[in-house]
Structure formats: C-alpha cells, structure tokens
Amino acid sequence: MTKTKDATSASEASESPPTSGAEMPSEAAQAHRFGKARSAQSTALLEDYVELISDLLGASGEARPTDVARRLGVSHATAIKTISRLKREGLATSRPYRGVFLTEAGTALAERVRLRHRLVVDLLVAVGVPPDSAEADAEGIEHHVSDTALAAFRAFLGRGENS
Numbered sequence: 001m002t003k004t005k006d007a008t009s010a011s012e013a014s015e016s017p018p019t020s021g022a023e024m025p026s027e028a029a030q031a032h033r034f035g036k037a038r039s040a041q042s043t044a045l046l047e048d049y050v051e052l053i054s055d056l057l058g059a060s061g062e063a064r065p066t067d068v069a070r071r072l073g074v075s076h077a078t079a080i081k082t083i084s085r086l087k088r089e090g091l092a093t094s095r096p097y098r099g100v101f102l103t104e105a106g107t108a109l110a111e112r113v114r115l116r117h118r119l120v121v122d123l124l125v126a127v128g129v130p131p132d133s134a135e136a137d138a139e140g141i142e143h144h145v146s147d148t149a150l151a152a153f154r155a156f157l158g159r160g161e162n163s
Contacts (some may be wrong), residue, residue, distance in 0.1 A: 043143065044080070044143035045058075045082060046086060046089065046109075047089065047109065047113045047142075047143060048072065048113075049068065049072070049082055049086055049111065050082070050086065050091055050102060050106050050107075050109050050110040051102050051110050051113045051117075052068060052071055052072060053068065053086075053092065053100055053102055053106070053110070054102060054106075054107065054110035054111075054114070055102075056068070056071075057101065057102065061099065061141065062099040063099050063100045064099040064100070065079045065080050065083055065097075065099070065100065066079075068083070068100070074110070078156070083100055086106065088099075090103055090105055090106075091103055091105055091106035092106050092107060113115060113142065116142045116145070116150065117139075117142045119136075119150060119153050119154065119159075120137075120138040120141050120142045120145060120153070120158070121134045121135055122153075122157055123137060123153045123156065123157060124137060124141075126156070126157060154163045
C-alpha cells in the first residue's frame, strides 16, 4: 500500500518540529508544568485567605468572615466555605461570636506568603516596574513562583536566604 502525496505531507507535518523555533516539551514535562500550575491555583486561594486573616488579626485583633468577604470581594457564603476549608486543612480555627483565628501552621503560612509577596514586589520594582503595578502583579506571581526562582530573586537583590 502506498501513501498518497497528501497523506505523506500530513504525516511529515505532524512529526516536524514547531515552526516557532521553540522545542515542544516532552509529554511528562508538560504534564508536570500544568499540574504544578493547577496546584498553585488551588493553594493560592488558601494563601490569600490566611494572609488577609493575619492582617486583620494584626490590625484589629479579630477577623470576622464578613470582613474577610468584603476585603476579598466575595460573598459571605464563599468566605464561610473557604474558611471551613482552612479549618479542615488545620490552618484556622473559629470561636462562636469571635471570628476566625489562625493556627500555628496558618500563621507560619501567612508569614511565608507575606515574605514571598514582598520579595516578588521588590524584584519587580528593581527591574523597573512602577510600585503600584508591582504590588498588583505580585498578587498573581507570588503563588506560582518556584523556590528556585525565589532563590534567584534573592540573589539578584543581594539578600540572604530568609529575606
């Protein structure tokens, strides 16, 4: 059985490298990257909540679900649902009529997120991004940046390991 000219061209086209000059990543590498992005998106929500709860506790001594919802621009029901998830994950507790409090693990996570955010903002500013834009952009980047990239950011900025 012989291939027709069209079938041969289609076969060769599917095997040829992309024309953009970039090499197509292996299936496993691509799956790993997409999986990492999905995982970061899943944890980004929890990180935003613990960071905000920590800020509210520091500013006023309490973090009520109503305040959390308002500050994050979500419904009260959404805030309650996510706070319940924080409690299941061992990051928060609540007391009737007293609001939400972070556990030791939640407090540690909030501090890591805060430091990571500051590092990303400082790097963006160092490379010329205006401070307001750097703050806004860091809100997305901070959840997706790897430890390897954070170490490179620290080195670029001339900072030690834990700054």
